[in-house]
Amino acid sequence: MTASHPASPQTTDRDIEVGPTDWNAQEYYYLMTALVVPRPIGWISTISAAGVSNVAPYSFFNMMGSDPPYVAFASTGIKDSLRNLREVPQFVVNVVTMHVLEQMNFTSTDFPRDESEFGWAGLTAAPAAKVKPFRVGEARAHIECEVKQIITDHNTNIILGRIVHTHVDKAVWKDGRVDPRLLDPVCRLSGSGYANLGELVNVARPFWKEVQGSQGLERMPKAVKR
Numbered sequence: 001m002t003a004s005h006p007a008s009p010q011t012t013d014r015d016i017e018v019g020p021t022d023w024n025a026q027e028y029y030y031l032m033t034a035l036v037v038p039r040p041i042g043w044i045s046t047i048s049a050a051g052v053s054n055v056a057p058y059s060f061f062n063m064m065g066s067d068p069p070y071v072a073f074a075s076t077g078i079k080d081s082l083r084n085l086r087e088v089p090q091f092v093v094n095v096v097t098m099h100v101l102e103q104m105n106f107t108s109t110d111f112p113r114d115e116s117e118f119g120w121a122g123l124t125a126a127p128a129a130k131v132k133p134f135r136v137g138e139a140r141a142h143i144e145c146e147v148k149q150i151i152t153d154h155n156t157n158i159i160l161g162r163i164v165h166t167h168v169d170k171a172v173w174k175d176g177r178v179d180p181r182l183l184d185p186v187c188r189l190s191g192s193g194y195a196n197l198g199e200l201v202n203v204a205r206p207f208w209k210e211v212q213g214s215q216g217l218e219r220m221p222k223a224v225k226r
């Protein structure tokens, strides 16, 4: 199918149909990062062989499985985090919450490799339980990982990390779980846009044994405000 528009239009009276090479890479990046939203942010701390600590945000990030548990994030090009991981293949995902939004953003500055973002952003380097890189002491939860694999396709480098340990601040724990309101995670939109959690709802998980024998939608679980 040919692209509906030769470049990203300001406004349009037709739907957009476009493949990854039809527009320039930057325009396609803006399109995709506006569609895959909200994204969690992995605030990734690493350490170089020389012992310089690094922390930087990555929103090409998510949990990638649970048995065993994995996370993945992607570096566009070779950045200091990836250089460090090639030397010391361990990292900490510092969970980004609204109270550290500005500091997280500040650590995305292109600091030279021998400068630590911890110092520049006034962050506490706290020892991790199972890996060498430091935790961001101000973060409310930390996921410690060992690099299992790095997949490279041109400028996309996908880092697969196997989770080896998790820490959760007692302040965000309620009724046997992490309470999303107490955690207050940052949701990344496109560009410099962010959001916090809006209205929370629950929708029960459907099972065939309850759905079978019905007309279908009558057994579809309804969203209920929390």
Ligand SMILES: Cc1cc2nc3c(=O)[nH]c(=O)nc-3n(C[C@H](O)[C@H](O)[C@H](O)COP(=O)(O)O)c2cc1C
Residues within 6 Å of the ligand: 041, 054, 055, 056, 057, 058, 059, 060, 061, 074, 075, 076, 077, 079, 080, 081, 082, 104, 105, 107, 108, 109, 110, 111, 188
């Ligand atoms: C919220 C946010 C999310 C980002 N996500 C990514 C990402 O997923 N991949 C990437 O390569 N850069 C991403 N960046 C840009 C990097 O954080 C930036 O290039 C940083 O300098 C990399 O640091 P490093 O060289 O210490 O690894 C993001 C920036 C911000 C503010």
